[in-house]
Amino acid sequence: MKRLIRPLVVGGANLLLLSACTQVRLSDLASFEKYQPSFAYGDSEFCLAENQTLMTFQATNLNTVVRGGTLLADSDSDGLPDDEELKLGFDHLLFRSRGVVNDRLCMSLTGQPNCESVDVQCSGTENALGLNDCDIKAAGLDVLYDHPDQGLDTDKDGIIDLVEIREGGFPASKDDQNDMDGDGVVNREEYSQGTEIRRYDRDLPERYRTIVEVNKAPDDPHRCAGQIWAVKVKQIPLVGTELYNDPRDQVRPGLKLSHPVRGNVILMTYKTRPITGQGNGQIWYSHQTVAHSPENIYQALQVDQSGFQLAGEVLP
Numbered sequence: 079m080k081r082l083i084r085p086l087v088v089g090g091a092n093l094l095l096l097s098a099c100t101q102v103r104l105s106d107l108a109s110f111e112k113y114q115p116s117f118a119y120g121d122s123e124f125c126l127a128e129n130q131t132l133m134t135f136q137a138t139n140l141n142t143v144v145r146g147g148t149l150l151a152d153s154d155s156d157g158l159p160d161d162e163e164l165k166l167g168f169d170h171l172l173f174r175s176r177g178v179v180n181d182r183l184c185m186s187l188t189g190q191p192n193c194e195s196v197d198v199q200c201s202g203t204e205n206a207l208g209l210n211d212c213d214i215k216a217a218g219l220d221v222l223y224d225h226p227d228q229g230l231d232t233d234k235d236g237i238i239d240l241v242e243i244r245e246g247g248f249p250a251s252k253d254d255q256n257d258m259d260g261d262g263v264v265n266r267e268e269y270s271q272g273t274e275i276r277r278y279d280r281d282l283p284e285r286y287r288t289i290v291e292v293n294k295a296p297d298d299p300h301r302c303a304g305q306i307w308a309v310k311v312k313q314i315p316l317v318g319t320e321l322y323n324d325p326r327d328q329v330r331p332g333l334k335l336s337h338p339v340r341g342n343v344i345l346m347t348y349k350t351r352p353i354t355g356q357g358n359g360q361i362w363y364s365h366q367t368v369a370h371s372p373e374n375i376y377q378a379l380q381v382d383q384s385g386f387q388l389a390g391e392v393l394p
Contacts, residue, residue, distance in 0.1 A: 227390025
């Protein structure tokens, strides 16, 4: 059996014990909920087209960020925790709050919340996975390869550009086998787990990690003309978030980022390529909102292949 993603151990839940004589403020409860995740899970089989094989499958919670050994809320999905955005002067409820590029990309490019200094000629047109031509040009994603659809997987490592940008990575450089923070976990594994590529976090509690298993199943021409892959999303941590209404959702062609209070937008993607001969790779995606619930810590996630759409084609 070929395994694409190394599995991790599922962590347990935590309990809050309060004595009858303890006075608990609402803010204390909100703080507890903020740092104690619930979890989404699901599994399915994927039937690929003939002469196609699976390169990667990834599940990402776009509303969580690991910082300093804990899991924090990122209500606008830009890759910066809400509290950090407020300290930096960003709007934590705007994906691009101080210029034409994503807030996290702005920090990666300038090192400060001076996004107005990112000067690119662009129209703001978005691709299916949330990046616009301003993000793509500012990060140099339009000059590395002549992909049919730009800003999806620029460096051809199977990690979606949006995910690399949110984590402060380098979507224009194939660095998936590097270990930038020296914690013994290569970048590809860090992206798949949702952990930090720039900070040592090997001892991060398992309840804060995303855990996915992908295995090739036996071929069965009676059920599928191509390869069959078994996908098991064992754990995606969920956190409490603020209400987020993204005006771009009314006009963008693909990924929707709006969600209710406690909502977590889960993006799942997979990339295929031809087994033999020439042809482009394809990137497929699905997104859904799952609610964080301290009362019901396990939430079902729909992983069925029928819910995935084609985001675009890239060079294999």
